[in-house]
Amino acid sequence: MTATHSDSEAHETALGVPPPGIAVEDQAIGEAARAQLFDMYWSDRDVLPGKTSAQRRAILEHTSYRDFLKRYWNADEDVLKFLQTRTHDLWAVGIDAVPASETMNLPGLKAQRAALKDDEEDEPYIYHFPDGNASIARMLVRRLIPGIAPGDSMEDIVLARFDYGQLDLADRPVRIRLSATAVDVRNVGDGVEVAYVKGGKVRRVAGSDCVLACYHAMIPYIAPETSAEQRAALHDSVRAPLVYVNVAVRNWHPWHRLGVAYIDNPGGTYAAHLDFPVSLDGYRFSADPSQPICIHLLHTPTAPNQGLNMRQQYRAGRASLYTMSFGDFESEVRDELARMLGVAGFDFDRDAAAITVNRWPHGYAYSPTPLFDDPVQQALIETRARRRLGRIAIANSDSGWNAFTNVAIDQAHRAVAELTG
Numbered sequence: 561m562t563a564t565h566s567d568s569e570a571h572e573t574a575l576g577v578p579p580p581g582i583a584v585e586d587q588a589i590g591e592a593a594r595a596q597l598f599d600m601y602w603s604d605r606d607v608l609p610g611k612t613s614a615q616r617r618a619i620l621e622h623t624s625y626r627d628f629l630k631r632y633w634n635a636d637e638d639v640l641k642f643l644q645t646r647t648h649d650l651w652a653v654g655i656d657a658v659p660a661s662e663t664m665n666l667p668g669l670k671a672q673r674a675a676l677k678d679d680e681e682d683e684p685y686i687y688h689f690p691d692g693n694a695s696i697a698r699m700l701v702r703r704l705i706p707g708i709a710p711g712d713s714m715e716d717i718v719l720a721r722f723d724y725g726q727l728d729l730a731d732r733p734v735r736i737r738l739s740a741t742a743v744d745v746r747n748v749g750d751g752v753e754v755a756y757v758k759g760g761k762v763r764r765v766a767g768s769d770c771v772l773a774c775y776h777a778m779i780p781y782i783a784p785e786t787s788a789e790q791r792a793a794l795h796d797s798v799r800a801p802l803v804y805v806n807v808a809v810r811n812w813h814p815w816h817r818l819g820v821a822y823i824d825n826p827g828g829t830y831a832a833h834l835d836f837p838v839s840l841d842g843y844r845f846s847a848d849p850s851q852p853i854c855i856h857l858l859h860t861p862t863a864p865n866q867g868l869n870m871r872q873q874y875r876a877g878r879a880s881l882y883t884m885s886f887g888d889f890e891s892e893v894r895d896e897l898a899r900m901l902g903v904a905g906f907d908f909d910r911d912a913a914a915i916t917v918n919r920w921p922h923g924y925a926y927s928p929t930p931l932f933d934d935p936v937q938q939a940l941i942e943t944r945a946r947r948r949l950g951r952i953a954i955a956n957s958d959s960g961w962n963a964f965t966n967v968a969i970d971q972a973h974r975a976v977a978e979l980t981g
């Protein structure tokens with residue numbers, strides 16, 4: 561396992577920036593691998609001498625990071641194992657399925673960064689609401705249904721209490737119906753009819769327009785007007801599975817004692833970290849080690865180093881996720897937290913108060929890369945997949961082929977513009 565000494569380093573490490581707090585010589589890998597890793601982190605050695613920028617880019621885009629290290633650095637097996645999971649956080653697959661062009665901050669690419677003038681510092685990956693993107697959804701709802709929650713700022717959203725009774729009132733222009741699953745969406749006359757299931761009953765609503773902002777791969781099953789060509793394009797979007805486990809603990813003394821905030825675990829199930837501290841308005845982060853905190857654990861089910869591409873690994877990972885019971889997740893959590901923190905006094909039964917397992921079989925939207933997707937073909941697929949069906953437009957982060965929320969917002973804007981002209 562690998563530990564880093566501050567949470568900003570933790571996030572940078574997850575992103576791939578060389579972790580200055582880590583002493584390479586402390587890692588549990590062979591002597592030769594340590595020396596090689598040190599070289600990869602810090603030396604200016606150019607393993608692509610004499611190549612033009614275009615040639616370098618082409619190599620990096622069409623070579624997985626793992627193959628790059630093997631081919632151009634003759635990387636030791638221990639080095640590859642050590643780095644295997646560094647891309648899990650952002651890509652939900654290991655370094656065997658991510659092109660080197662997307663791992664420019666990882667070891668072995670220093671000279672390529674310099675040659676391609678790709679040396680801009682990435683913003684640290686720390687800006688977030690304490691409850692994640694939920695705050696964004698909550699702010700949207702508060703704006704759409706005035707009076708449903710107090711406040712009007714980014715700061716006051718975190719603790720704002722919502723009156724769920726106002727979500728679906730007949731006299732409001734905006735009505736939000738929870739636990740209502742659309743099962744049939746089609747153009748009827750000049751408008752759209754939607755059948756949905758709520759409480760075990762099928763109901764219908766009609767409207768002038770509809771935006772389908774759900775997963776691409778599901779659209780063919782609920783929108784019968786999609787053509788065979790569009791169905792194929794929609795099915796090309798294969799979401800990444802991933803799991804977040806949160807363990808509420810009564811204190812974080814063990815982390816404090818170890819002086820770490822992030823523990824990588826390349827050979828195990830979970831990477832563990834304490835969240836980057838954020839206080840907003842009345843919400844205060846846990847500033848004292850004797851206060852409770854949530855430990856975040858990330859599990860990314862992958863099928864690495866078997867020659868599978870990203871889509872195939874996502875499907876295989878999803879299948880393995882479906883076989884895991886809550887008990888499986890819990891026993892792994894107990895075992896791995898004991899091994900990570902036991903030495904610093906952590907006792908699961910005494911210190912843990914609760915566990916939540918958030919399992920996303922369909923997590924991140926698929927992001928194409930030149931490693932597996934031909935850019936010209938991909939552009940065609942993307943346009944086909946989000947093609948409007950009469951008065952039904954298609955949004956969701958899937959239609960931007962990128963998991964980030966800003967992309968989902970851009971796609972929503974585009975879909976509404978398609979309908980309103």
Ligand SMILES: Cc1cc2nc3c(=O)[nH]c(=O)nc-3n(C[C@H](O)[C@H](O)[C@H](O)COP(=O)(O)OP(=O)(O)OC[C@H]3O[C@@H](n4cnc5c(N)ncnc54)[C@H](O)[C@@H]3O)c2cc1C
Nearest residue numbers: 740741742773774775920923924956957963964965966968
């Ligand atoms: C674990 C995880 C971590 C992430 N972290 C980040 C991050 O740090 N930064 C970032 O920018 N992005 C992050 N993302 C991505 C971000 O959450 C998405 O980009 C964003 O939520 C996409 O918004 P959306 O509206 O397109 O889709 P979604 O948020 O997926 O919303 C789609 C909604 O449609 C509903 N739905 C689906 N089918 C039906 C149906 N038939 N009938 C009715 N309702 C239906 C779903 O239940 C869901 O509520 C993360 C995603 C995951 C899974």
